[in-house]
Amino acid sequence: MSKVFIIDNILFAPFKGLWWLAREIYNRAQQELFDEETIQKQLAALQVAYELGNLPRDEFEQQEAMLLDRLRQARAARTLQSPGEEED
Structure with missing residues (x-):
């Protein structure tokens, strides 16, 4: 056997x-997709690109909304994984 x-x-x-x-x-x-630190860095880079005039307002708003949605999802997933820990 x-x-x-x-x-x-x-x-x-x-x-x-x-x-x-x-x-x-x-x-x-x-x-990687839902890493909060990575998303925050991408948001900061997006803001800089917009402020320097390298990005039109509509594209900035679209990308910002997408990143903010990912950030919300990442935080929700983290909360579900560790409900006993407090959020920063």
């Missing part, structure tokens, strides 16, 4: 590795 499990492990190892890799990429992308 144990030989069957060994063969199964050998046959499915590439798929398990690929699944692990896909899951890691997804988790890292989510972490």
Whole structure:
């Protein structure tokens, strides 16, 4: 019986590795996408670009709204993950 499990492990190892890799990429992308510090830096860079005249007002407002929405989502996710901790 144990030989069957060994063969199964050998046959499915590439798929398990690929699944692990896909899951890691997804988790890292989510972490980067909803990292509050990164979003705040992007908001600051956006503000500077707008103030220097490198960005039209409508584009600034559109990108700012998107970043603020991501920031709200990141804070909500953080609150759900650690309800006992207070927010800064």
